[in-house]
Amino acid sequence: MPNNQFKRGELYSVINGMATTAVARRLQKNFRNAGLEITIEQWSVLYHLWKEDGLSQQELGNRTFRDKASITRLIDNIEKLGLVERIASKEDRRVNLVYLTDAAKPLQEKTYELANQTMNEALQGISKEEIEIVKNVFQRVYENSK
Amino acid sequence: MPNNQFKRGELYSVINGMATTAVARRLQKNFRNAGLEITIEQWSVLYHLWKEDGLSQQELGNRTFRDKASITRLIDNIEKLGLVERIASKEDRRVNLVYLTDAAKPLQEKTYELANQTMNEALQGISKEEIEIVKNVFQRVYENSK
DNA sequence: TTGAATTAGTTGCATAACTAACTATATGCC
DNA sequence: GGCATATAGTTAGTTATGCAACTAATTCAA
Numbered sequence: 409m410p411n412n413q414f415k416r417g418e419l420y421s422v423i424n425g426m427a428t429t430a431v432a433r434r435l436q437k438n439f440r441n442a443g444l445e446i447t448i449e450q451w452s453v454l455y456h457l458w459k460e461d462g463l464s465q466q467e468l469g470n471r472t473f474r475d476k477a478s479i480t481r482l483i484d485n486i487e488k489l490g491l492v493e494r495i496a497s498k499e500d501r502r503v504n505l506v507y508l509t510d511a512a513k514p515l516q517e518k519t520y521e522l523a524n525q526t527m528n529e530a531l532q533g534i535s536k537e538e539i540e541i542v543k544n545v546f547q548r549v550y551e552n553s554k
Numbered sequence: 555m556p557n558n559q560f561k562r563g564e565l566y567s568v569i570n571g572m573a574t575t576a577v578a579r580r581l582q583k584n585f586r587n588a589g590l591e592i593t594i595e596q597w598s599v600l601y602h603l604w605k606e607d608g609l610s611q612q613e614l615g616n617r618t619f620r621d622k623a624s625i626t627r628l629i630d631n632i633e634k635l636g637l638v639e640r641i642a643s644k645e646d647r648r649v650n651l652v653y654l655t656d657a658a659k660p661l662q663e664k665t666y667e668l669a670n671q672t673m674n675e676a677l678q679g680i681s682k683e684e685i686e687i688v689k690n691v692f693q694r695v696y697e698n699s700k
Numbered sequence: 701t702t703g704a705a706t707t708a709g710t711t712g713c714a715t716a717a718c719t720a721a722c723t724a725t726a727t728g729c730c
Numbered sequence: 731g732g733c734a735t736a737t738a739g740t741t742a743g744t745t746a747t748g749c750a751a752c753t754a755a756t757t758c759a760a
Contacts, residue, residue, distance in 0.1 A: 429619060430699040433718080449746065466708060473575060478747055480710055485745075502708040502755045530699045534691055541687050545680055553576040553676045579748080595716065612738060624717055626740055631715075648725045648738040 435526045442522060444515065450486050451519055453479075454508070457492065458516050462505045464497070491515070581672045588668060590661065596632050597665055599625075600654070603638065604662050608651045610643070637661070 436448045446454070456471045457463060463471070469479040483506060486492045491512040497503035531539065582594045592600070602617045603609060609617070615625040629652060632638045637658040643649035677685065 429717090430696045434699045436718085447745065464708080474746095475748065476709060477711080477749080480708095481746075484710095500708085500756075504709070526699075530695050532698050534694060538687055538691050541684055542691050545684050545688050548680060549676050550576045552678050553580045553672075575747090582748085593715065610738080620716095621718065622739060623719080623741080627716075630740095646726070646738080650739070 431526065431530045434530070435523060438522045438526055439519070442518065444519065444522075446486075446489065446491075446515070446519075449482060450489075450491075451523075453482055453486060453506075454491065454512060454515065454519070455523075457506060457508050457512075462495075462507050464503045464505055466503070468506060577672065577676045580676070581669060584668045584672055585665065588664065590665065590668075592632075592635065592637070592661070592665075595628060596635075596637075597669075599628055599632060599652075600637065600658060600661065600665070601669075603652060603654050603658075608641075608653050610649050610651055611640075612649070614652060 432448050435451075439446060439448070439451070452472050453468055456468060465476060465479045465483060468474075468483075469476050472479070474482070483492065483494065483504075487494065489511075490509060492506050492508055494504040495507055497505050578594050581597075585592060585594070585597070598618050599614055602614060611622060611625045611629060614620075614629075615622050618625070620628070629638065629640065629650075633640065635657075636655060638652050638654055640650040641653055643651050
C-alpha cells in the first residue's frame with residue numbers, strides 16, 4: 409500500500425472544506441443574526457450584480473464558478489425573494505440578463521459591512537504578503553485543475 | 555455606498571469555490587473515468603478510515619469538517635455501497651463505530667494513486683514553501699472563523 | 701439558404717450541506 | 731437512586747451542486 413503519500417496532498421483535506429466553509433458558515437450566521445434571509449450562495453451572485461448589473465446567467469456562472477444549471481436554480485430562488493429579475497436580451501433571445509430590483513438595493517451596504525467584518529476577523533493576524541501568496545497559489549491551482 | 559471594500563476580502567470569492575472545487579471536481583472526474591463509483595465526499599471519509607479504522611461518526615465529522623447530520627447521511631450512502639458498516643460501541647451504546655468492509659480494501663491503492671496524481675497536477679509549479687504558507691494561513695483562517 | 705453544429709438556459713435525477721427538532725443513552729449533582 | 735443536563739446519532743425540511751438530456755435560438759458552411 410502506498411506509504412508516504414499526501415505529503416503534499418495533505419493540502420487536499422485542508423483545501424476541501426475547512427477554511428473555506430468555516431468563513432462561509434460564519435458569514436451565513438452573521439447574515440442570519442442580522443435578520444437577512446439570504447444564503448451566502450445567493451449573496452455571492454448579488455455581489456457580482458452590485459459590481460455590474462445586468463449580467464447574463466452564463467457570465468454569472470463564470471464569475472461565481474458555477475455551472476449553468478446551478479445558476480438557473482440559484483437565480484430562481486433569488487427571483488422568488490424578489491431581489492432580481494430576468495429580462496430577455498434583445499440582441500440574443502437565448503440570453504437572460506439578470507437585473508437587481510429596488511428591493512435588492514438596501515441589502516448592499518448591510519451585507520458588505522457584514523462581509524467585510526467577517527473577512528477582517530477571518531484574516532486577523534495574516535499579512536498582506538501571505539494573502540497575496542494564497543491568492544496567487546489558488547489562481548495557479550485553479551488553472552492547473554480546470 | 556462603501557467603496558474600497560474587499561481589498562482584502564476579495565480573497566473571499568477566491569476561497570469560496572474556485573480552487574477548492576476545481577481540484578475536487580477534477581478528482582471526481584478522475585474517479586469516474588477510472589470506473590470508481592464513489593463521490594469525493596465519500597472518499598474523504600474513507601480516506602480517514604484507511605488512516606484509522608473504526609472511528610465514531612462524531613470523530614469522522616471532526617476530521618472531515620462536517621456536522622453530525624451530514625456524516626449520518628454520508629455514512630448511509632457509503633454503507634449502501636457496501637464499503638463500511640456501523641458497529642455499536644460496547645463502551646457507549648450511543649456511539650456508532652464505523653468500520654471498513656473487505657470491499658473497501660481494494661479501493662485504497664487505486665484512489666490514493668488518482669488523488670496523488672490529481673494533487674500533483676494541481677500543485678504543479680508551486681513550491682513547498684508556498685504550500686506551507688497556504689496550509690498555515692488556512693489553519694489560522696479556520697481558527698479565526700470557527 | 702438550408703441543414704449541421706454550437707450556445708444559453710431549463711429540467712430530471714442523485715448527492716450533499718445546514719438547521720432544528722427529535723430519540724436514546726450517559727453523566728453528574730442532590 | 732433520581733432528575734437535570736449533556737452527548738451521539740437520526741430525521742425532516744430547505745437549499746445547493748453536478749451531470750445528462752432536452753428546447754430554443756444562433757451561427758457557420760456547403
